Amino acid sequence: MRREPQVALLPDGRRLHLQDGPIDLIVEATGSREAVVAAYRAAADRLTGLLDGLCAELALLRSPAGEHLPVDPVGRAMLAAVRPHSRTGFITPMAAVAGAVADAVLAAMVEAAPLSRAFVNNGGDIALHLAPGESFAIGLIDRPDRPSLFARSIIHAADGIRGIATSGCRGRSFSLGIADAVTVLARTAAEADAAATVVANAVDLPGHPAVHRVAACELQPDSDLAALPVTRAVGPLAPAEVRRALEAGRAVGEALARDGLIVAAALHLAGQTATTGAMALAAA
Amino acid sequence: MSITGQDAAGPAVDDKIRCDACPVMCYIKPGMTGACDRYANRAGELVRVDPHVLIERAISDGAELVPFSQPADWDGTIVSGPERFVTAIGAGTTYPDYKPAPFIVSSEIDGVDMVTVVTEGIFSYCGVKVKIDTDRFVGPETHAVRVEGERIGHVTTGEYGSQMLSLGGVHHLTGGSKKEGRVTCQALLDLSNGKAVEMTVDGGATLVVEAGKPPIVNGQEETRMRVGCGSATIGIFARQWLGKADEVVVVDDHITGVLSEHQAGKLLDIPPTGIRIKGRRSTPGRYFQVAEPGTGWGGTDILDPLAILGDFDPKHAYPGLRLLMVSTTGEHAAYFELDERLKPVEMAIPEPLVEPVERIAENCEPALSTVLFVGGAGGSLRAGVTENPVRLTRSVRDALTNVTCGGAPVYLWPGGGITFMVDVTRLPENAFGYVPTPALVAPLEFTLRLSDYAALGGHMDHVRPLASLASGDRQSIPARRGNPWPFARRIAGELNT
Numbered sequence: 001m002r003r004e005p006q007v008a009l010l011p012d013g014r015r016l017h018l019q020d021g022p023i024d025l026i027v028e029a030t031g032s033r034e035a036v037v038a039a040y041r042a043a044a045d046r047l048t049g050l051l052d053g054l055c056a057e058l059a060l061l062r063s064p065a066g067e068h069l070p071v072d073p074v075g076r077a078m079l080a081a082v083r084p085h086s087r088t089g090f091i092t093p094m095a096a097v098a099g100a101v102a103d104a105v106l107a108a109m110v111e112a113a114p115l116s117r118a119f120v121n122n123g124g125d126i127a128l129h130l131a132p133g134e135s136f137a138i139g140l141i142d143r144p145d146r147p148s149l150f151a152r153s154i155i156h157a158a159d160g161i162r163g164i165a166t167s168g169c170r171g172r173s174f175s176l177g178i179a180d181a182v183t184v185l186a187r188t189a190a191e192a193d194a195a196a197t198v199v200a201n202a203v204d205l206p207g208h209p210a211v212h213r214v215a216a217c218e219l220q221p222d223s224d225l226a227a228l229p230v231t232r233a234v235g236p237l238a239p240a241e242v243r244r245a246l247e248a249g250r251a252v253g254e255a256l257a258r259d260g261l262i263v264a265a266a267l268h269l270a271g272q273t274a275t276t277g278a279m280a281l282a283a284a
Numbered sequence: 285m286s287i288t289g290q291d292a293a294g295p296a297v298d299d300k301i302r303c304d305a306c307p308v309m310c311y312i313k314p315g316m317t318g319a320c321d322r323y324a325n326r327a328g329e330l331v332r333v334d335p336h337v338l339i340e341r342a343i344s345d346g347a348e349l350v351p352f353s354q355p356a357d358w359d360g361t362i363v364s365g366p367e368r369f370v371t372a373i374g375a376g377t378t379y380p381d382y383k384p385a386p387f388i389v390s391s392e393i394d395g396v397d398m399v400t401v402v403t404e405g406i407f408s409y410c411g412v413k414v415k416i417d418t419d420r421f422v423g424p425e426t427h428a429v430r431v432e433g434e435r436i437g438h439v440t441t442g443e444y445g446s447q448m449l450s451l452g453g454v455h456h457l458t459g460g461s462k463k464e465g466r467v468t469c470q471a472l473l474d475l476s477n478g479k480a481v482e483m484t485v486d487g488g489a490t491l492v493v494e495a496g497k498p499p500i501v502n503g504q505e506e507t508r509m510r511v512g513c514g515s516a517t518i519g520i521f522a523r524q525w526l527g528k529a530d531e532v533v534v535v536d537d538h539i540t541g542v543l544s545e546h547q548a549g550k551l552l553d554i555p556p557t558g559i560r561i562k563g564r565r566s567t568p569g570r571y572f573q574v575a576e577p578g579t580g581w582g583g584t585d586i587l588d589p590l591a592i593l594g595d596f597d598p599k600h601a602y603p604g605l606r607l608l609m610v611s612t613t614g615e616h617a618a619y620f621e622l623d624e625r626l627k628p629v630e631m632a633i634p635e636p637l638v639e640p641v642e643r644i645a646e647n648c649e650p651a652l653s654t655v656l657f658v659g660g661a662g663g664s665l666r667a668g669v670t671e672n673p674v675r676l677t678r679s680v681r682d683a684l685t686n687v688t689c690g691g692a693p694v695y696l697w698p699g700g701g702i703t704f705m706v707d708v709t710r711l712p713e714n715a716f717g718y719v720p721t722p723a724l725v726a727p728l729e730f731t732l733r734l735s736d737y738a739a740l741g742g743h744m745d746h747v748r749p750l751a752s753l754a755s756g757d758r759q760s761i762p763a764r765r766g767n768p769w770p771f772a773r774r775i776a777g778e779l780n781t
Contacts, residue, residue, distance in 0.1 A: 004479060006714060008713075020306065021305070021306030021307065021308050021319070021320050022306070022308060022318070022319035022320040024320075051306060051307055051308070052307050055306075055307035055308055055309070056307075058308070219313065219316065220310070220311070220313070220316070221300055221311035221313065222310065222311050
């Protein structure tokens with residue numbers, strides 16, 4: 001007997017809400033009515049058992065990215081997304097779990113029916129589908145815990161962007177850095193997820209007394225970050241310090257853009273913003 | 285991102301707990317939530333922190349307006365805005381309940397201040413009673429019912445036209461192996477939340493049970509309940525067969541009926557036919573145990589109906605005698621005529637008999653599986669409602685307090701305690717939860733006059749107005765059609781007797 005995900009339309013009657021354990025997806029598809037129904041059904045079917053597949057290899061997925069390949073296709077996508085970052089620092093496939101899940105569900109929807117546009121938003125890590133000529137307007141928020149728009153962008157089908165992810169020390173996941181939010185646009189949600197984690201980790205002021213850090217395992221005994229210090233609170237910072245921290249992150253983002261791992265990134269800390277790559281930003 | 289947790293309310297102590305709500309199996313420290321943000325460790329207890337469900341009376345299922353006259357004794361007092369009833373779904377619990385229930389909500393109904401005490405009860409003493417509308421053999425009485433090889437309950441005494449299962453209960457939940465408890469809990473949860481569960485009966489059938497849906501027995505979906513036993517079927521239809529057949533045998537697992545010998549046949553002056561039935565004769569025209577139970581004709585193992593017939597007695601039988609054999613659901617039927625040697629020869633069912641056979645099927649009701657959740661709101665749960673728990677029990681007994689389960693009416697079992705039954709299809713979706721104890725979490729609401737609440741020692745300092753709950757992390761859903769509105773007066777008395 002298999003656990004079924006929770007499946008419900010949101011009150012707007014358009015968007016689908018899927019939830020299983022920690023996976024919480026907001027899904028929307030645009031197309032004919034039949035296509036949307038088929039896509040939503042495919043999304044629910046794809047999510048069914050997906051978590052079980054990941055959990056069967058949880059120990060492997062929580063270990064630093066190595067050569068050992070997971071069996072599960074979503075697990076493999078997670079590893080593939082983080083592997084380019086493993087040369088430069090500590091990273092486990094879990095850094096891409098949310099994005100990889102969003103990609104997998106979106107792929108099932110697109111395969112099931114012809115859709116003009118679709119997205120799968122997994123707690124801020126978003127997989128996009130755009131038919132030729134279509135576009136999405138996106139808004140960027142500075143703090144996941146206190147959302148307000150600080151920038152917008154339009155993603156066109158021809159941009160090659162199919163993933164958006166945001167990471168920061170105030171979201172649901174732990175960060176080694178102090179960024180309020182780092183939003184990354186990339187080819188897939190898994191790649192965006194992994195890169196956002198890496199860039200957000202780099203927005204940092206090592207040893208700064210206003211930054212309060214705790215070993216991840218103190219908060220979450222089975223965290224993949226083990227004893228690494230994660231940011232719990234950031235006190236007041238001088239504007240120059242904020243710029244220095246953002247610059248450290250921007251340098252990493254620029255290297256990733258140069259290597260073709262991301263398309264663009266926007267970094268936000270204490271009211272200041274830095275961008276890298278081809279992201280066309282307009283003040284909100 | 286990596287999967288982690290964030291702060292939740294509650295004092296910190298040094299006990300991490302392992303959540304088994306999903307396969308991630310998070311270790312959760314006190315005051316923290318698991319990776320899902322839905323389960324938290326509150327001082328060493330695993331609690332659910334889901335959004336909370338409110339039932340809105342404004343619209344019913346399918347967005348139809350509730351007729352203003354419903355329920356009948358509602359006098360239509362005008363209130364501003366849609367009426368809301370707070371369910372306990374997602375309310376959380378304060379188990380072990382030395383604290384007031386999570387939500388104690390007041391609202392004015394008919395000028396009377398009413399209070400609803402809302403809590404999610406954790407039930408180790410609970411189970412489901414399953415009624416499976418089928419005459420097919422599901423398994424011997426008292427034999428174990430298993431899911432994934434684990435005993436989760438047993439076959440209990442059958443009812444008319446239905447097989448009954450009693451599943452769950454404290455012994456399977458907490459008295460056996462860890463796996464037995466976990467599997468039992470999952471099966472109860474799925475059945476209560478309206479999901480399909482496959483189970484096997486020792487020495488019996490494989491069943492797929494889903495509340496409100498036709499049962500599937502050994503891979504075959506049941507469509508109809510039998511119209512009655514074989515004898516009853518003859519009593520009902522004898523007149524319609526008169527002149528169209530000389531003999532009718534209605535094959536049934538319980539009582540197989542023979543028209544010419546049956547009292548109904550005698551009254552119609554149907555002569556003896558010399559038919560001989562293998563089986564134990566009960567009274568004239570009524571035979572027990574013509575065959576073993578099974579999934580063939582009329583809930584027996586018969587595939588060839590002639591197998592239950594002996595040789596015809598030449599004293600009464602004659603060549604050309606017309607014999608109809610039919611099952612108690614009309615699903616199986618065959619027509620025979622006797623040849624020169626008095627052996628039945630199968631022929632197409634003659635036209636005049638087609639309608640009477642179809643009439644049997646037409647009179648059968650759709651076969652369903654129905655699931656009643658049964659739980660006992662014992663001991664300390666009541667302390668979340670009042671400082672003097674026995675007064676709550678008495679108040680419920682005296683029908684001053686209306687008990688609902690996720691807004692659905694319950695049947696309260698007489699006698700001590702607050703043991704209730706509820707039809708799971710009358711609750712909002714996914715109303716039931718569980719804790720890893722393992723035990724089920726069921727919503728429970730106690731509604732009573734504010735003055736009565738004070739009198740029974742209620743937590744008056746925790747009463748808050750309904751309006752304070754109307755927004756935020758709460759989900760409003762339409763009232764379910766057919767459920768009486770929980771605030772309607774005197775409902776407790778009507779429902780509970």
